[in-house]
Amino acid sequence: MNNPQISIVAPLYNESETFPHLVERLNSLMDRLPLSIEVVLIDDGSRDNTATLMQALALSDPRYHCVFLARNHGHQLALSAGMNEARGTEAIMVIDGDLQDPPELLEDFYKLYKEGYDVVYAVRRKRKEGWIKRLAYHSFYRILRSISYIDIPLDSGDFALVSRRVVDVMNAMPEESRYLRGMRTWVGFKQTGVEYERDERIAGESKYSFALLFKLAYNGIFNFSEFPIKLLTRLGGTAIAFSMMYFIYNLIKKYVLGMDVPQGFPATLFAIIFFGGLNLFGLGIIGEYVLRIFFQSKGRPLFIIKSKILNKQWEK
Numbered sequence: 027m028n029n030p031q032i033s034i035v036a037p038l039y040n041e042s043e044t045f046p047h048l049v050e051r052l053n054s055l056m057d058r059l060p061l062s063i064e065v066v067l068i069d070d071g072s073r074d075n076t077a078t079l080m081q082a083l084a085l086s087d088p089r090y091h092c093v094f095l096a097r098n099h100g101h102q103l104a105l106s107a108g109m110n111e112a113r114g115t116e117a118i119m120v121i122d123g124d125l126q127d128p129p130e131l132l133e134d135f136y137k138l139y140k141e142g143y144d145v146v147y148a149v150r151r152k153r154k155e156g157w158i159k160r161l162a163y164h165s166f167y168r169i170l171r172s173i174s175y176i177d178i179p180l181d182s183g184d185f186a187l188v189s190r191r192v193v194d195v196m197n198a199m200p201e202e203s204r205y206l207r208g209m210r211t212w213v214g215f216k217q218t219g220v221e222y223e224r225d226e227r228i229a230g231e232s233k234y235s236f237a238l239l240f241k242l243a244y245n246g247i248f249n250f251s252e253f254p255i256k257l258l259t260r261l262g263g264t265a266i267a268f269s270m271m272y273f274i275y276n277l278i279k280k281y282v283l284g285m286d287v288p289q290g291f292p293a294t295l296f297a298i299i300f301f302g303g304l305n306l307f308g309l310g311i312i313g314e315y316v317l318r319i320f321f322q323s324k325g326r327p328l329f330i331i332k333s334k335i336l337n338k339q340w341e342k
């Protein structure tokens with residue numbers, strides 16, 4: 027059998043309630059579109075009967091490919107497993123399995139893909155979640171964007187259509203703490219966003235607790251920024267400079283202007299700020315070395331070539 031043009035990758039963790047709806051929506055989408063599409067479903071170690079439902083579906087419908095993970099690995103790793111399995115030759119659409127991301131957006135995504143975009147990501151115009159979660163998401167993306175060294179688009183999650191060549195690069199990135207939306211941005215090529223309204227879950231509950239969201243946010247910040255470490259060096263440097271100025275100010279006050287300077291206090295304050303600053307500065311310097319080890323250990327490709335023009339006479 028030939029490989030399909032498009033793969034739709036959806037991770038599922040205890041989604042037996044939403045499962046029939048998901049299949050229905052995906053089926054009608056596949057029936058309607060003049061594209062060859064496979065669906066890759068990943069069971070992320072579900073404890074309900076999601077896996078049984080998946081099994082029955084894959085046995086009766088050849089468009090579905092099912093992958094069962096040995097235990098719960100979390101959303102990002104489940105998606106990574108699916109992206110590894112996907113065989114779509116043109117592009118792969120990553121989608122939540124709870125229908126919060128409308129699969130029908132594939133049509134708009136695909137149009138843009140055909141216009142030459144390698145990544146078409148969905149941007150959430152409105153969220154139908156509680157205000158605390160909305161506020162948390164809203165501020166997180168803005169903080170991340172301001173401290174990150176890549177231009178992570180605001181309010182976009184993993185929901186996206188990604189070209190085969192970008193998926194290949196992402197699959198070849200061996201970093202184990204995965205923040206896929208950051209990795210996707212990091213790869214480059216032409217990327218664009220499509221606005222959509224994120225639906226509510228039709229059934230079941232969010233599997234992302236606040237603790238898990240924080241973990242994801244941490245991965246986003248620490249995998250794609252150097253700023254926290256630079257901040258240490260800068261704060262330390264500022265404190266040292268400040269303590270020196272304070273020292274000189276007191277010297278001038280006493281010896282040039284002949285004014286009274288209280289005994290002990292200025293010296294103590296100077297020592298506290300100076301040595302505190304020195305500590306921070308030193309930590310920042312160690313941090314710079316750790317950062318280099320950290321980035322080296324990620325084993326990311328050094329560069330990604332878009333295309334080449336090689337003239338015959340130069341070929342080896």
Ligand code: UDP
Nearest residue numbers: 037038039070100101122123124232233234
């Ligand atoms: N999910 C998963 N493994 C997990 C947690 C979630 O595969 O450990 C799946 C889940 O079944 C859903 C998608 O990832 O299809 C998004 O999760 P969820 O809806 O809980 O997150 P939210 O939409 O609330 O951010």
Ligand code: MG
Nearest residue numbers: 122124126232
């Ligand atoms: Mg959800």
